[in-house]
Amino acid sequence: MYAYDEIDRTLVNERVSEFRDQVKRRLSGELTEDEFKILRLQNGVYLQLHAYMFRVAIPYGTLSSEQLRRLAHIARRYDRGYGHFTTRQNIQFNWIKLAELPDALADLAEVGIHAMQTSGNNMRNVTSDQWAGVAPGEIEDPRIWSELLRQHTTLHPEFSFLPRKFKIAITASDHDRAAIKIHDIGLRLVKNEKGETGFEVLVGGGLGRTPFIAKTIKHFVHGRDILSYVEAILRVYNQYGRRDNIYKARIKILVHELGIEKFSREVEDEWQHIRNSSLQIDDSVIEDIRSRFTYPAYEKLPHMPDELRQAAADPEFEAWRKNSVAPHKVQGYSIVTISLKPTGGPPGDATAEQMDALADLAEKYSFGEIRVGHEQNLALPHVAKRDLPALWKALDKLGLATPNVNLITDIIACPGLDYCSLANARSIPIAQELTRRFANHELANLIGRLHINISGCINACGHHHVGHIGILGVEKNGEEVYQITIGGRADESAALGTLIGPGVKFDEVADVIEDVVEAYLALRERPEELFIDTVKRLGVEPFKERVYATR
């Protein structure tokens, strides 16, 4: 956990005061809606179909129990008793009143949470691996660097009015859980031959109507230079990124139009001017940030405690353990993923009661720490293996032990037409129907790892391009129509999915997905061959034939 010091607290409080003044000026008419819009977006406030939506940052996906309780309080006091975890380590509240927003922000500020730059054309919440600091084999904890970047990108005097939004993600593991290749800047922590920490820098990834996988712009940037290098990229983008067309304004378009070679030369030129400036960070700065992250005092525990051995007789516990529990870097501990994808539920939602209860469980079993992942699930990062049976029972009572992590019902979905003013089609009801169709966990396990991502419009908040199966809702002649792609992925081998045929109607989507899955089960070489690997081996044609033959 990163603990705010007086400096961080002061800044967040100053931000709350500023926003309180801005809301006051809006309510008195001193600010026009056009002027206010930019200001509220910079504080995470959107105007949606029914009400204001409030997006709160959970930097690099780390929360304390106290912070999670405060999110529950926000849901209860200012909203309708629940919150929605997003694909970028944020939480959204959908029914908030403008006049109450400053108070909500002030309540959050008390526990070191803010909503700065969770929307608007600025540098967004810096995201990272939800298993940071606990994953086996990680190079080092990427949250130290994420926090450095969080601070550097907060209220940046030069880059708060960019051509378009700008997202940075960091990973330090071989397996990329932070989806860095679909970010404007992706940073992969690496060591050079001298053992020094640095980053492979990728640039120009993004989804939306023109999706691109990020390209490597530099193989190694030393840690001490990372702020100047990121600043150089931003400066090139701020000056030359397109502002004439909102759909061509992301950095991915600039990189594409200039070509990665020319773009990287521009960045290199700029960087040479600023790399030996006060942006250079020395070890003491990093150590200072590191010192404000607290790590648990792990016990020396056996690899296989008696409690776990005994619980293994319970098939329901075993099903959950095999699905939701992952190895931890410390012997005797586990990382537990908490599925927010119950059968029939909207993906990523949690009630205030669930949040409060989870905060208690985290205190009891996970050193008071909770993580949020881009798949819209939560995790308890430090659970002693001996506590797993007790934790499972408690989670099950809360409806938080659905054993479907990484399976077909672990669906990523945007809010869609149920909430969003940009959406063309509903997302949540499609997800809900699919979780009912595949509610049998044995069937889901038989299918194996399979990610379905659903977006309710071309803006792609549900990351449909990089779903193993992607579902995109569009509007055609006043009707909701869904386009289906297969073969996308968001990890270290990130790829965009391929369309398998004409769009289908709302009522037919679940049938088509069932057909795609059936085709996979028939086509796979052996049970261990994952859906994504079968698509890679055979291409989309055999799927197309089987799914559309009878349609």
Next chain:
Amino acid sequence: MPLVKGGKIVEDSFVKLDVDAPLPAAGDILVPGDRFLKDAAALLARPGKVGVIWPNNRDIDELVPYLGKLAAVALVFPTFRDGRAYSQSRLLRERHDYRGELRATGQVLRDQFVFMLRAGFDSFEVKKQADAEAFTQTVKRYSVFYQPTGDGRITALHRRMQLRHSEGVGT
């Protein structure tokens, strides 16, 4: 449109000339970049100060040879959503060491003042009278800054280092 300079609302000593307005015999003038580049020597030779209005989509390097002779550079925010001039101002101040007046023009609202000051602006053509009057108060909104810029304000990272040393912790 009120002009704020040195933290106060002041009379603007400059007269803005558009592309083909006749040149006054004397007095301070602000000239569009194009017109200035076409006729720099003559403009600089006349009595009165010269300032240039520089568009936000033109490379600032073209202006660099003249910086020592210019009394003012006015950068443009066509809307306050368009932040290109923040980069231009930092380049002028921090890379090219420009020390004359650096003026923010266009849609300048109070909620940009802190960003603008940090980026090197020192005068502001403010769109609304109330915002101009609120200048002194508004620029005190923040006392903590995370990024180093040419304005010399101490950053959070460095303040922490100082605090640590003064408290003798972390040694």
